[in-house]
Amino acid sequence: MPNLGRKMEASKANISIVVVPLPTQGHLNQLLHLSILLSSHALTVYYAAPAIQIHQARSRLEGWPASSISSLHFHELPIPPYASPAPNPDSSLFFPSHLLPMFQAFKHVQPHLANLLRSLSANSRRVVVISDLLVSFAATEAAALPNGEPYTFRCTPPSSGLAWQRQDSPAGALIRSLGLNTPSPKDCMPEEFLAHVAQCQSRPESGLLINTCHLIEGDFLDFFMQQPDLIGKKLFALGPLNPTVITETTGPRHHCLDWLDRQPPGSVLYVSFGTNSSISDDQIEQLAIGLLNSEQRFVWVLREADRGDFIAEGENRLQNKLPAGFMEKIEDKGTIIGDWVPQLEILAHRATGAFMSHCGWNSCMESISMGVPTLAWPMHSDQPWNAVLLCDYLKVGVIVRDWNRRKEILPAAEIEKAIKEVMIYDKGQEIRRRASELGEAARRAAGDGGSSNTELLSFINHITRS
Structure with a gap:
């Protein structure tokens, strides 16, 4: 056995892994989780991103011990200046178009990434590049190396890609057979971003990594793997990538966790629409009234969406849009948070009973793995499909705002009804039971001997092969 151990360690020697995320929170976070998992297996991992986004990813790390990133190599990619406008909560599309200048500027880091890869190539047996689906230039640079091996990481569920295929395709037939509704991508993203996707989407030359598992999307x-670009490629379903046994950070504990400690088990609704989504002033008012009238405890993250330069945040004006006297009326039943919160720790807390969410895939996987049911309020991109997947397919939630009514102001009475449906009514008991069972199964999949853990080890064995 000692000889076998030495052989395994030798196979990892001189393997360099470079992880290149799209520079926005949901993508930075998932790929940081993956980087930590890979480095925990004695692999050399470089996390390459602009300096601001490296700071963003590191400062928002949660669920892992602080030492988990000590072995990672954070490599800063110089990026040219770009506009960092405030989000527009009154946009007819809820997509964060204010981030488009950053996405365009990010293309210019390509030569700096190429320099890193070439320097690693000269001293490595193999350079494994794991890049976001929307960072095609990283795959291009990896493929140009004599010892480069590019892998694509997909931050959205494979089923969302199937949902956007033609209805007369095999995937379309599958979706119809399951009785699921599929929104058009043109309704979920602006044309400018769809054009950006068409230019930047990479081909999975060596294989595809996804933050999901067969339990969720079997x-x-x-x-999905029958698509022309994927036939014959390797697929590694590794999710959930987020830690499923939570270690609180070593820094100051967020005050909302202290508030949760004082609440009964399963009694609190957590409300957050992610780091890149915004709602209008009128919708803030209706949501506030719905929360108040539901008479349920809640933690509501009410903050401006991230800008491209997340450090240069503007003043959080949103709490000024709450109805007069709202803070006095909620007394000890609710708390409003105006800054970033440790979402994973909130979802793992015993007091949290449900999650009103925009259904970004990162949030979906976190809520699934923690066994928390979802009240779905999708905003853009894959989120409308994710809401359908969770609520109509997995049946671990309810849809609060139907996608066909996305341009309407959802009235307080409908919000109140959805909250009570999950938190109080009989239907909610079944949803909570299913969410709890799915969470247990997802945690087993990620644990030792589970399907996702086995696929992670399979990926490691593959990239360290002789």
Whole structure:
């Protein structure tokens, strides 16, 4: 056995892994989780991103011990100046178009990434590049190396890609057979971003890594791998990538966790629409009234969406849009948070009973792995499909705002009804039971001997092969 151990360690020697995320929170976070998992297996991992986004990823790390990133190599990619406008909560599309200048500027880091890869190539047996689906230039640079091996990481569920295919395709037939509704991508993203996707989407030359598992999307994965670009490629379903046993950070504990400690088990609704989504002033008012009238405890993250330069945040004006006397009326039943919160720790807390969410895939996987049911309020991109997947397919939530009514102001009475449906009514008991069971199964999949852990080890064995 000692000889076998030495052989395994030798196979990892001189393997350099470079992880290149799209520079926005949901993508930075998932790929940081993956980097930590890979480095925990004695692999050399470089996390390459602009300096601001490296700071963003590190400062928002949660669920892992602080030492988990000590072995990572954070490599700063110089990026040219770009506009960092405030988000527009009154946009007819809820997509964070204010981030487009950053996405365009990010293309200019390509030569700096190429320099890093070439320097590693000269002293490595193999350079494994794991890049976001929307960072095609990283895959291009990896493929140009004599010892480069590019892998694509998909931050959205494979089923969302199937949902956007033609109805007369095999994938479309599958979706119809399951009785699921599929929104058009043109309704979910602006044309400018769709054009950006068409230019930047990378091909999975050596294989595809996804933050999901067969437990969650088993019906879809075989169909997904039948797409022309994927036939014959390796697929590694590694999710959930977020830690499923939570270690609180060593820094100051967020005050909302102290508030949760004082609440009964399963009694609190957590409300957050992610780091890049915004709602209008009128919708803030209706949501506040709905929360108040539901008579349920809640933690509501009410903050401006991230800008491209997340450090240069503007003043959080949103709490000024709450109805007069709202803070006095909620007394000890609710708390409003105006800054970033440790979402994973909130979802793992015993007091949290449900999650009103925009259904970004990162939030979906976190809520699934913690066994927390979802009140779905999708905003853009893959989120409308993710809401359908969670609520109509997995049946671990309810849809609060139907996608066909996305341009309407959702009235307080409907919000109140959805909250009570999950938190109080009989239907909610079944949803909570299913969410709890799915969470247990997802944690087993990520644990030792589970399907996702096995696929992670399979990926490591593959990239360290002789």
